[in-house]
Amino acid sequence: MDYVEGRLPPTVHARLEQHLSTCQDCLRSLATYKETVSLLHSLDEADLPVELRLRLRAFLDRGSES
Numbered sequence: 773m774d775y776v777e778g779r780l781p782p783t784v785h786a787r788l789e790q791h792l793s794t795c796q797d798c799l800r801s802l803a804t805y806k807e808t809v810s811l812l813h814s815l816d817e818a819d820l821p822v823e824l825r826l827r828l829r830a831f832l833d834r835g836s837e838s
Contacts, residue, residue, distance in 0.1 A: 776806060 774780050775788055792799055817825060 773805075776802075776809070 775785065778785075780788065792802065812828070820828070
């Protein structure tokens with residue numbers, strides 16, 4: 773998440789970029805993550821079932837604590 777949002781320190785970002793240049797598995801994971809985030813942003817919160825909305829909110833809240 774920090775990589776996608778540009779919040780990594782420059783040295784860590786550069787090392788990750790270097791790794792991504794040779795690791796197809798990580799590139800696929802990154803693409804899937806970006807696509808998931810994009811899809812979630814395109815949804816209206818009211819479209820989500822209540823249980824899913826609560827679980828997503830809890831997940832996002834945990835991520836913002838780090």
